[in-house]
Amino acid sequence: MSNATDIAAEAPAPRRRFSLHVLGPVLALIALIALGASLNSNFLGYGNVTNVLARSSFIGIIAVGMTFVITAGGIDLSVGSMAAFVAGVMIMSMNALVPVLGIGVALVLAGMGVALIAGLAAGLLNGVLIAKVRIEAFIVTLGAMGIYRSLVTWLADGGTLSLNFEARGFYRPVYYDGILGVTWPIIVFALVAILGELAMRHTPFGRHCAALGANEQVARYSAVKVDRLRMATYVVLGLLVGLATIMYVPRLGSASGSTGVLWELEAIAAVIIGGTVLKGGYGRVWGTVVGVLILSLIDNILNLASIVSPYLNGAIQGVIVILAVVLQREGKSTD
Amino acid sequence: MGDAVSDMPQGTSVLEGRGIIRRFGPIQVLHGVDFALNAGEVHALIGENGAGKSTMMKILGGYLSPSEGELLLDGAPVRFTDQRQAEDAGILMIHQEFNLALQLSVEENIFLGRELRRGPFLDKAAMRDAARDLLARLDCHVDPRTRIRDLSVPNRQMVEIARALGRRARVLIMDEPTAVLTNRETDTLLTQIDRLRENGTAILYTSHKLDEIRRIADRVTVLRDGTQVLSREAEGFTEDQMAEAMVGRELSDLFPAKAVPHDEVVLEVDGLTVPGRVRDASFTLRRGEVLGFAGLVGAGRTELMEGIVGLRPSTGRVRVMGKVLKPGSVLAAREAGLVYLTEDRKEKGLLLGKNLTQNLTLLALDRFGHIRIDKPAEDRALSEAITDFDIRVKDRAMLAGSLSGGNQQKLLLAKTMLAEPEIVIIDEPTRGIDIGTKQQIYEFIAALAAAGKSVIVVSSELPEVIGLASRVIVMGRGHIAGELTGTDITEDAILRRAMGVTDDREEISA
Numbered sequence: 118m119s120n121a122t123d124i125a126a127e128a129p130a131p132r133r134r135f136s137l138h139v140l141g142p143v144l145a146l147i148a149l150i151a152l153g154a155s156l157n158s159n160f161l162g163y164g165n166v167t168n169v170l171a172r173s174s175f176i177g178i179i180a181v182g183m184t185f186v187i188t189a190g191g192i193d194l195s196v197g198s199m200a201a202f203v204a205g206v207m208i209m210s211m212n213a214l215v216p217v218l219g220i221g222v223a224l225v226l227a228g229m230g231v232a233l234i235a236g237l238a239a240g241l242l243n244g245v246l247i248a249k250v251r252i253e254a255f256i257v258t259l260g261a262m263g264i265y266r267s268l269v270t271w272l273a274d275g276g277t278l279s280l281n282f283e284a285r286g287f288y289r290p291v292y293y294d295g296i297l298g299v300t301w302p303i304i305v306f307a308l309v310a311i312l313g314e315l316a317m318r319h320t321p322f323g324r325h326c327a328a329l330g331a332n333e334q335v336a337r338y339s340a341v342k343v344d345r346l347r348m349a350t351y352v353v354l355g356l357l358v359g360l361a362t363i364m365y366v367p368r369l370g371s372a373s374g375s376t377g378v379l380w381e382l383e384a385i386a387a388v389i390i391g392g393t394v395l396k397g398g399y400g401r402v403w404g405t406v407v408g409v410l411i412l413s414l415i416d417n418i419l420n421l422a423s424i425v426s427p428y429l430n431g432a433i434q435g436v437i438v439i440l441a442v443v444l445q446r447e448g449k450s451t452d
Numbered sequence: 453m454g455d456a457v458s459d460m461p462q463g464t465s466v467l468e469g470r471g472i473i474r475r476f477g478p479i480q481v482l483h484g485v486d487f488a489l490n491a492g493e494v495h496a497l498i499g500e501n502g503a504g505k506s507t508m509m510k511i512l513g514g515y516l517s518p519s520e521g522e523l524l525l526d527g528a529p530v531r532f533t534d535q536r537q538a539e540d541a542g543i544l545m546i547h548q549e550f551n552l553a554l555q556l557s558v559e560e561n562i563f564l565g566r567e568l569r570r571g572p573f574l575d576k577a578a579m580r581d582a583a584r585d586l587l588a589r590l591d592c593h594v595d596p597r598t599r600i601r602d603l604s605v606p607n608r609q610m611v612e613i614a615r616a617l618g619r620r621a622r623v624l625i626m627d628e629p630t631a632v633l634t635n636r637e638t639d640t641l642l643t644q645i646d647r648l649r650e651n652g653t654a655i656l657y658t659s660h661k662l663d664e665i666r667r668i669a670d671r672v673t674v675l676r677d678g679t680q681v682l683s684r685e686a687e688g689f690t691e692d693q694m695a696e697a698m699v700g701r702e703l704s705d706l707f708p709a710k711a712v713p714h715d716e717v718v719l720e721v722d723g724l725t726v727p728g729r730v731r732d733a734s735f736t737l738r739r740g741e742v743l744g745f746a747g748l749v750g751a752g753r754t755e756l757m758e759g760i761v762g763l764r765p766s767t768g769r770v771r772v773m774g775k776v777l778k779p780g781s782v783l784a785a786r787e788a789g790l791v792y793l794t795e796d797r798k799e800k801g802l803l804l805g806k807n808l809t810q811n812l813t814l815l816a817l818d819r820f821g822h823i824r825i826d827k828p829a830e831d832r833a834l835s836e837a838i839t840d841f842d843i844r845v846k847d848r849a850m851l852a853g854s855l856s857g858g859n860q861q862k863l864l865l866a867k868t869m870l871a872e873p874e875i876v877i878i879d880e881p882t883r884g885i886d887i888g889t890k891q892q893i894y895e896f897i898a899a900l901a902a903a904g905k906s907v908i909v910v911s912s913e914l915p916e917v918i919g920l921a922s923r924v925i926v927m928g929r930g931h932i933a934g935e936l937t938g939t940d941i942t943e944d945a946i947l948r949r950a951m952g953v954t955d956d957r958e959e960i961s962a
Contacts, residue, residue: 319824321817327806328814334800338763338792339814339867340782398805 141444142391142407145437149414156422165417167300171292173413174302175200178361180384180405181313182354186254187388188317188400189350190330191247194258196358197380198265199239203362204372205269207232208278220283225291228366233359239265240355244348262381270374277373285370292367302364309357313402323400326350330397386434387412390441411437466491466526466654467512467543467623473520474507477856481507482678484521489623489654494645496657496665496686499675500698500913505658506627508675512656513545513625514538542622546612546629552600559583559596562615586614590644606637613644624648625656628749630664642668660748662691662951674698695947706891707919708898713741718906719790719875721760724768729755731931732768737875737908742901744921745910746946751927753910754795757877761785761792772875786815789874793864795883795910797857801864804853808845809834811852811863816871837866842892858889865896876900877908882916894920914943926950 153160179196186193211228218224239261246257272278280288295301317323325346328336337343366372389395390411391404412434419427465488474482482504489495489512499505510516512523514532522529525541532538535545552561559576562583568575583596592610600608609629616624626645630638645655645668659665665672669686674697681697719737724730730752737743745753759766762781770777778784785791794800802811809830813820820826820833838845841862845855852863861882868876881897882890897920900907911917917924924941926934926949934949936942 315824319827321820321822321825324810324814324817324825328803328810331803331805332799335803335814337782338794338800340786340871341814342781342783398803 139392142404142411142441145390146407146411146414149411149418153414153418153421156418156424160418160421163298165421167298167303169410169413169417170303170306171300173409174306175361175365176380176383176387176412177306177406177409178309178357178364179354179380180387180409181309181402182350182357183384183388184313184317184391184393184400184402184405185323185326186350186354187385187393187395188323188330188397189326189347190333190397191254191347191350192258192385193243193351193354194255194381194385195239195243195261195265196354196384197377197382198262198269199236199355199358199377200362200365200380201269201372201374201376201378202265202272203232203235203239203359204366204376205272205278206235207362207366208280208370208372209272211284212281215281215284220281220287224284225288228288229363232362232366233356236355236357236359236362237352238355240352240358241348243355244351247351248344248347266374269372269376273373275374277371280366280370285367288367288370290367292364305360305364309360310402310406313405317400317402322346322349327398327400330394331399383409383412383434386438389438392441395442408441465489465524468524468527469508469512469518469521470524471521472508472511472518472523474504474511474516475519480519480678482511482518485673485675485678485680486683487512487656487673487680489656491622491654492649492652493670494649494655494657494668495671495673496659496669497673497675498658498660498662498665498694498698499681503675503698504678505675507678509545509625509627509656509658512623513543515545539619542620543625544616544619544621544623545625545627546609546616547627552608552611554601555599557597557599558587558594558603558611558614561600561611562586562596562618564615566619582618583614586617587611589617589647590614591640609637609641613641617648621653623654623656626658628658628660630659630661638664660951662694665694666691691951692944695944695951706894706915708895710742710920710922711740711898711901713901713906713922714739714904718773720769720771720774722769722771724756724759724766724770726752726755726759726764726766729764729930730759730766733927733932734768735925735932735935737906739906740901740904741923742897742907742909742921744917744924744941745908745927746912746914746917746924747927747933747950749912751950752930753927754879756927757792757879757908757910761790761877763792786871786873789872790877791815791868791871791873791875792877793868793879793881795879797860797864802852802860802867805851807849807851808843808855808863809848812837812867812870815867819870833870837863837870841866841896858885861885861889861893865893873905875906875908877910879910881909881911882913890916914946917941917946918943928952 159165179200183193183196207228210231211224214224214227218227243257243261246252247254291301293300295304325336325341328339328341329343329346333343387408388405390408391401391406393400393404415433415437416430419425419430468488470486472482472485472487473480485508487497487508497505497508507516511518514535514537517531523532524530553564556564559579563579568578580596587594587596587610590610590613592607592614594603594607600611603611629641642664645657649655657668666686671683672686672689672694673683674681674694676698716739717736718739722734724733733756747753755764758764760770762779762785765780772788772790775788777788777790798804803814812834813830817825820829834848837843843859843862843866852860855863878897881893897907897909909917909920918941921941922937924936924946925932926936926946928950929952933952936945
């Protein structure tokens with residue numbers, strides 16, 4: 118087996134843990150699809166599939182970013198609040214800009230720019246505090262979670278921030294339209310996922326994230342710019358939160374204190390279900406995508422089929438997360 | 453706290469190891485060592501790094517069991533299944549790395565696992581008094597309520613000892629207790645050891661500082677390569693004789709011929725100071741030279757090297773090929789052609805849970821594409837590394853952690869050389885690897901120098917430094933204590949400088 122030509126091909130080196138650890142999430146997803154299809158004939162219909170995918174896209178886009186943060190040994194609890202805050206800032210900026218730019222493409226582009234910049238700034242702030250000031254990621258992002266949640270509630274004065282009615286009408290297609298029947302959120306999610314998978318598996322950035330998460334010392338001794346890399350993971354995540362918000366705002370055209378509640382937990386759960394190791398060192402973006410879909414499908418199936426109350430959605434998701442981690446650990450111990 | 457030991461008659465072996473043999477996998481590190489600890493006696497165990505002292509101590513302390521040979525407790529054979537059993541028998545080991553819970557207070561640490569109770573509750577008052585009492589016996593006046601993390605290192609050492617006293621140690625095994633202490637603290641400690649001895653405790657003492665051994669030991673046993681060289685009364689055993697016994701080994705043709713260095717200076721280190729570790733170190737390195745760095749553990753060699761390549765904050769100037777190196781950046785050092793190969797391959801060198809390829813290319817990953825990693829090229833690099841460095845792999849997809857120590861070291865070498873450096877600093881090139889692989893690595897280092905690269909070899913194994921280097925810099929207590937070239941490079945000359953036997957005896961405060 119030590120013959121060089123055997124494995125000289127492009128294929129990544131074969132991993133010995135094929136088993137349940139790698140295929141588990143995929144099998145679970147297939148099982149859920151089969152279950153859904155058998156329970157409700159509309160399950161695989163165009164309307165339902167589009168609905169499930171579009172609703173997955175917000176969490177999905179964020180979870181792709183979260184995969185890098187967790188792979189590099191970090192965590193970000195602030196993304197849900199951050200999304201709400203970015204949405205609030207975006208809506209207020211757009212409303213303020215309506216008299217200047219009028220209703221049109223310029224206004225929407227300006228709003229998108231604001232969202233991306235706000236997301237980037239929030240991610241950078243987390244990153245600087247964690248990588249440069251060296252406060253634990255859990256603490257920094259826990260604090261940020263409270264701060265952004267409170268700020269958006271304050272900006273909305275306890276109520277709801279609504280986008281200018283006409284602007285909302287103009288912006289709406291960004292959520293509801295698309296090309297060839299595939300809506301924009303799904304397209305953006307797919308692009309982010311593909312780019313993320315490529316970045317994780319085929320670029321120095323992804324390789325370095327895994328090295329940092331596996332052993333920071335080794336990364337440091339191997340000339341990896343550890344601080345900058347760690348900061349970059351949070352900045353990327355912040356940007357993706359901005360992007361997710363861009364897709365989210367046209368859906369309802371409003372933001373409030375309850376926007377994005379528990380998104381951080383769903384995103385982290387999706388990452389973990391997908392097989393990324395919580396303490397870092399190994400991550401896979403495609404797994405995260407599968408994890409997001411699993412969580413959305415559970416919700417969808419409970420709503421479509423009236424066997425189990427949809428109110429138990431959270432309980433079932435919780436069981437799945439714990440189960441996923443148990444499977445991960447067993448995959449490890451057989452190493 | 454009375455001493456359970458005072459009724460032990462003097463001269464009885466409390467703990468004895470007979471014909472102790474220990475193997476780790478195929479490597480045998482102890483070859484039948486006899487070692488007896490008597491009540492009221494300090495028995496020093498000395499030897500070079502890697503001579504087997506730690507293994508012997510761990511076996512006596514119940515942390516490891518011997519592969520062959522037997523342990524006798526009060527003359528009766530005994531087998532400790534774990535360290536707890538040894539502790540229950542009154543055998544305590546004080547480690548170099550302390551076993552203290554940093555967040556707990558002094559008293560909580562002293563009584564950890566055997567807390568005094570009153571009914572269901574902790575009897576804090578009694579524990580505090582007892583702790584204060586124990587510390588007072590050691591002349592250590594810290595408040596038992598202080599948290600360990602707020603204590604200085606010497607005081608932590610005292611707490612460790614107090615804890616051992618609190619457990620009524622009959623046998624105390626001390627692994628280089630003075631390595632972290634200043635002269636004055638060492639004095640206090642030695643006085644305490646004296647007192648413990650008078651109380652009948654049997655003490656195993658190790659230190660690299662031979663003057664201490666002379667001061668404190670009743671008996672001395674010297675280990676070399678896992679073999680017991682001699683065991684004798686300390687009386688009349690001079691420091692020079694000890695050093696000779698420790699290193700007295702023939703140099704066979706283990707080492708290849710030394711290359712002749714060119715005149716061109718490739719590395720200039722000027723006034724480099726690593727706060728608290730290294731003081732004002734200056735030296736130069738020439739093209740094609742193998743420069744040895746010798747010294748005792750804790751002399752600051754590793755810290756100096758880490759300061760040079762930007763892994764530790766430092767002041768001073770480093771010039772590579774005449775250009776001043778940007779401080780604090782490992783990447784800048786690598787790009788200038790200067791790389792450092794760590795002594796700690798498991799914690800700092802390799803990602804044990806990753807495959808060989810990912811380890812191999814991590815340092816020089818940008819050579820495999822800035823945006824997209826060229827995986828076929830990585831794979832070719834692995835094939836080349838396996839051939840060039842003779843890395844024995846069972847399966848190319850295996851994890852780095854499953855390689856043997858020697859093969860891990862070869863992989864680490866391959867990883868470092870992939871960055872195509874002009875200057876390689878190798879810290880402990882052969883730690884924990886067998887003689888065959890050692891020889892391969894020596895040949896590799898000589899070949900590097902012959903090819904016009906420059907190599908710094910940091911090693912605690914004197915024969916290695918002597919056999920490889922054409923010039924040796926000796927470090928002691930954080931500064932450069934001397935430099936030797938050509939035929940002046942002898943074990944004796946190095947040891948003298950390292951221990952400050954001839955040189956000044958000042959030391960830096962930690």
